[in-house]
Amino acid sequence: MGLVLSVGFYTCFLFFVAGYLVRMVTWAQQAPPRVLPGKTLTLPVFLNALVDILLLRRLLRANDVLWLGEWTFHASLVILFLRHLRYILEPSPPFVYAMDIPARVAAWLLPASLIYIGAMKLVIEKKPYISSYNFMLLGLMMVSCVSGLVMKYSLPADIVDIKHFTMGLVTFHMGISPESITFLFHFVIFLVLLVSLPTHMFAAPLTMIEARQREDDLPYLLHEK
Amino acid sequence: MEMEACARCGECLAWCPAYAQDPRESICSRGKLGSLKRIVTSGLNGEEMKEFLEGLYECSACGQCHIVCPVRINTHELWERARESLVKAGIPQPEEQIKHLTAIRECNNSFAKPQTERGLWAETAWRAGLLKEPVRLWKEYQAPVLYFAGCTASFDPAMQTVAVQSARLLQEAGVDFSILGPDEPCCASKLRRMGDPGFADAAQQRADLFLRSGIGRIIVSCAGCFKGLHSDYAGILPASVEVLHLTEYLDRLIREGNLTPTRNVPMKVTYHDPCHLGRHNQIYREPRNILHAIPGLSLIEMRRHGPFSLCCGMGGGLKLAKPEIQKKMSAARIRQAEETGAEAIVTPCQTCQMGLMTGTEATSSGLKVYHITEMLIRSVCPEADRAHIEKAFTETETG
The missing domain is CATH 1.20.58 (Methane Monooxygenase Hydroxylase; Chain G, domain 1)
Incomplete structure (x- = not known):
């Protein structure tokens, strides 16, 4: 089982990393945001965008x-x-x-x-x-949460075994997987989530920064304050 | 990246005025972003492409989706870019939009009329005694201010009132201005709205004309033209050429004491924010200041106003592509206005005014639709109100 989980983990992780590497390259090749020549991202603009990201400020307004x-x-x-x-x-x-x-x-x-x-x-x-996709994500997250809580409060798994297993994964020393069924379930759900993570996790902060930059670079455009 | 940034949260769907009238996923931004992503990755089949195109053009580019988008995707610009890319790829706009764009390209106005007729409103108004003095042409007198009337107020007989009243208000305030008259170009912003690849060149030509003519300050009474000259020309027209919307300028003139609304206008009105003025250019305060300055006039806000103002459906070529949806959208806006108990809905955009009038017809509403200049004229110089102008223009035509 340890081998199966390990191979599953590496496959999913590779899929996840490769997917985002391809996206990053694609994004970098895209046309730059509509800004005036010579303008760069300044610290105040970045900090403003950071607050947008951390507080989900636009959603709060809407x-x-x-x-x-x-x-x-x-x-x-x-x-x-x-x-x-x-x-x-x-x-x-x-x-x-x-x-x-x-x-x-x-x-x-x-x-x-x-x-x-x-x-x-x-x-x-x-x-x-x-959307149906968000339904699926909500479902997966919920199952992951419940299995995590069950492991914590109802059917505890051996935390030492878990750490041994996970450290083995990150150090490329594949070991025996913990015997807890709850852990296995939790871990498999994590792998499914890893490959189906919404792309906005990475792209959204960038569009939020870009929006602030557009505002700063074209103040007379006043697109979206 | 914008396509990947969509969290599929559905906030755009909850706010989209077109989706409210035609609730299909392909109409809202979430659906369009999903389709765009698939066009880039796996492609769409014939039926899916047809639905995507319908969604792309069943959109007034009002920008509401951008305002409510939690991740701030620049949606309205994305749709314009998508339209342009499709046209370049040989997938044209709907037929009615093509006709409209052709008129702009060939006649330099969206009404396909001779440019020689463009400044006639000023001559007619002067002859009818609606102005304090004749409006001079820029080529004869380079005033400190250029008044840019735009195609609709110049050519549409139902909307020439706006040009006349704007000129009269500027005269009342003692503003030294002139107009380009037959040399006034179409702002070409509709080319951009509907994805015409010729926009950048057209904008450059207009910018060159303004610079060559030595124009330093342009007052625009049309919200669409203002969006064009002020926003779409960013990076094309130097910042040294100041572009102001009429409401910004009138508000300034009132605050500085150059224009004083004195007569009582005992009305309860509500205010409709044009998308191009509000969401796209952040002009919310100035028109309201003007209304508040009019004695006797009381302003009641609609449930959706400011950045969340419900679009009347006149932008982005929607009226041309899907007139039935525009009618439903404006009807929805009129119902919101009626909820306030106001007797009239006031807007500083003649295109919105026309759109809202479609809504009052569709709902058989008794609500009056006025341009903001009409309200101000009634307080400053009622002899140039809409009724007087229409009467004078009709007499001139028949006489």
Whole structure:
């Protein structure tokens, strides 16, 4: 099983990395944003864009009800991602330890926000408001959250076995996989998510930076303040 | 990258005024971005391509999707670029749009009329006693300010009122201005809206004309022309040529005490933000300042206003491609205006005015549709109100 999971992991990871490398090259070859010649990204513009990204500021303006769910979801996801770094870093850096309590909260907030987002889109808004692809992602995320919570509170897996296995993956020393069925389930869902991650995770911050740059470079254009 | 940035959240779908009237995925930005991505990667089959093209042109390029997009995809510019790329690839615009664009290219105005008729509104108005003094042509007198009326206010008999009232208000404020008259070109912004590859060259020609003529400040009364000269010409027309929308200029003149609305206009009105003025150029405050300056006039905002203003459907060539959708969109806007209890809807764009009038007809609404100049004229010099102008112009035509 360890070998199967390891091969699965490397395949999915390669697929993920290669996909984004191709995208990065394509994006770099595209026409530059509509800016005046000689203008470059300045620190204030970047910081402004960073706040847009971190706070999902545009969504807050357009739909504050949905924003609450989306921001909670994305913030919880980041916290849980950081906390999960303890499985692939040895020794784990202090910020990973500092994430312990926030991650315990985020582990509950993440599925709660998914339920909230789903309910908002299905109940409050019209049915086609949510795309089938996002339905699939929401489902996968929910299954991942539930399996993670089950592992934490109901059917705990041996954390030492898990770390041994995951460290083996990142150091290319394939080992035995933990025996926990919950872990296997959680891990496989993670692999499926890895290859189906929405492209906006990487492209969206860039378009948000580009939007701020456009505003700064063409102030008299005032496209979207 | 923009195609990859879409989070498929559906926010565009919830706000799109065209999708509200024709709820198909291919109409909203999410659907169009998905199709564009597939065109680049795997391609679309005949039926899918047909649906994509329908969505691409069933769009007023109002920019609402861009405003609500959480990841700020520059959608309205993307649609314009997509239209242009398709035209270059041999997939033309809808037939009615092609006719319109041909008129602009061949006649230098969207009405396919002789350019010699372009400045006639000024002569007629002067002869009818609607102006304080004759409006001079730029080639005879290079005033500090150029008034740019645009095709609609110059040629459309129903909208020439806007040109006359704009000129009269500038005269009332003591502004020294002239017009290009028969030399006034079409701003060519519609070429860009509808994806005509000739836009850049056309814009350069216009910019050269302005520079050659020594024009330093242009006052534009049409929101579409303003978007053209102010935004689309960015990087083409030097910043030394100041382009202002009429409402910006009138607001300034009122604040500086050069123009004083004195007469009472006891009306309850609501204000419609034109997309090209509001969302595309951030002019929200100035027209409202003008309305607030008019004694007796009270302004009630609609549920959707400012950056979230509901488009009347007149932009982006939608009216030409899908007139039935435009009618439904403007009807929806009129219903929003009626919700406020106002007796009239006021807009600073003659194209929106025409679009909204389609809506009042479609809904059999008693709501009046006015251009903002009409409100100001009633307070400053009521002898040049719409009724007087129409009467005078009709008499001139028949006489």
